[in-house]
Amino acid sequence: MPDPETVITPYRDGPLLIRGSFKLLDQNGEEIPAAGRETTVALCRCGKSRMRPFCDGTHNVIRFRAPSGAELGRATPGDQPTG
Numbered sequence: 001m002p003d004p005e006t007v008i009t010p011y012r013d014g015p016l017l018i019r020g021s022f023k024l025l026d027q028n029g030e031e032i033p034a035a036g037r038e039t040t041v042a043l044c045r046c047g048k049s050r051m052r053p054f055c056d057g058t059h060n061v062i063r064f065r066a067p068s069g070a071e072l073g074r075a076t077p078g079d080q081p082t083g
């Protein structure tokens with residue numbers, strides 16, 4: 001029987017949603033309990049949640065902006081257009 005697929009979806013202006021079987025560990029290898037969220041969890045990517053690493057909806061309050069897809073890089077002040 002194949003392993004169930006785990007899918008991670010960056011939501012536009014919001015968290016990373018993980019669906020499927022996963023284990024959440026801190027950098028020391030200690031499991032971070034995800035009570036009640038064993039197959040679906042939203043991880044904060046705005047950095048402002050009061051229950052990190054989980055999303056608590058604060059991204060809406062601070063108007064966090066990020067695309068759902070990959071960013072290709074950002075212009076920094078002083079960047080000159082090329083071409």
Ligand code: FES
Nearest residue numbers: 044045046055059
């Ligand atoms: S992404 Fe939701 S609180 Fe940070």
